[in-house]
């Protein structure tokens with residue numbers, strides 16, 4: 001059966017160049033980068049190069065990049081590390097209602113440990129209103145954390161404006177840029193952020209490696225205690241091959257950025273046009289503007305009226321070899337409606353019929369035509385079985 005992967009926001013295939021860059025670090029270059037002899041130095045050189053490659057992608061200094069075991073660790077580290085460090089100054093954190101669970105669940109943990117968290121609302125397209133941030137700030141606020149690009153509905157937040165508001169009040173600003181990295185230009189100097197989280201496996205690199213950007217001079221408590229790795233900021237022998245792969249993926253992302261964005265946007269827009277032409281009673285969630293940089297270039301989040309998205313997902317997978325997700329991959333095993341769709345004002349019933357399609361570098365126009373055909377057949381079959389199909393006021 002033909003296989004079509006349309007879940008690039010859950011993870012991406014690892015590019016061949018990335019695998020090739022990694023391979024020597026499993027074989028010849030197996031030294032411990034902390035060792036002082038030649039074999040250790042060779043591994044250390046691999047880390048140095050990767051640090052430069054990742055720094056270049058976001059216009060940071062290599063000394064500001066700290067490798068972690070994943071994007072989730074970077075998120076946990078920054079929230080707990082900054083909260084702990086500044087506990088005496090204040091106990092208030094501001095974030096949004098549509099963050100990834102790596103942020104939301106860490107905030108809940110902090111709430112159980114004496115912190116107060118404000119969860120900002122978003123509008124129907126998923127945007128945080130900068131005026132809401134300004135209003136939420138108190139003299140106890142120590143950190144603001146707003147994601148750069150939402151993983152479910154693709155909303156690109158006005159990070160520069162939000163970071164400026166925090167900075168004006170002398171408050172540190174973090175952004176979870178896992179979905180933004182490699183999908184839009186990122187310049188930490190222009191954005192004015194203090195901390196930024198990244199992950200390797202969302203940019204055609206390996207799983208199990210991420211990084212936290214820490215602006216020079218910003219202090220944060222250590223999260224992993226042990227040896228002196230990562231300038232005593234993150235203990236544990238580095239995942240050398242993984243980090244080298246992440247570095248190579250970052251280099252490729254920087255080199256291909258414009259082409260990548262255009263490729264994804266063109267296919268995504270064509271996909272949406274074809275769905276609208278062929279399937280009635282559907283609606284788009286997230287930013288309506290598909291041309292500018294306000295939406296992740298590869299993201300399409302669509303509600304199919306009268307249908308359960310799980311049925312679509314399973315039929316696409318089993319009958320057509322097509323991979324998509326409902327809501328976000330991380331919450332797809334629970335029956336709760338997506339917290340993101342709920343915050344964006346999508347009703348629970350509509351939310352239940354929502355599928356996220358994300359295209360990427362290996363997606364072709366033929367793939368899209370195949371998926372549209374499959375969706376046409378599946379939706380009409382499922383709607384034939386649905387007692388509420390076509391009913392007025394079914395919601």
Ligand SMILES: *Cc1c(COP(=O)(O)O)cnc(C)c1O
Nearest residue numbers: 070071072100102151178179199
């Ligand atoms: C995938 C993702 C993460 C988690 O990254 P991992 O490397 O999988 O831990 C965090 N935030 C966002 C927005 C993501 O999409």
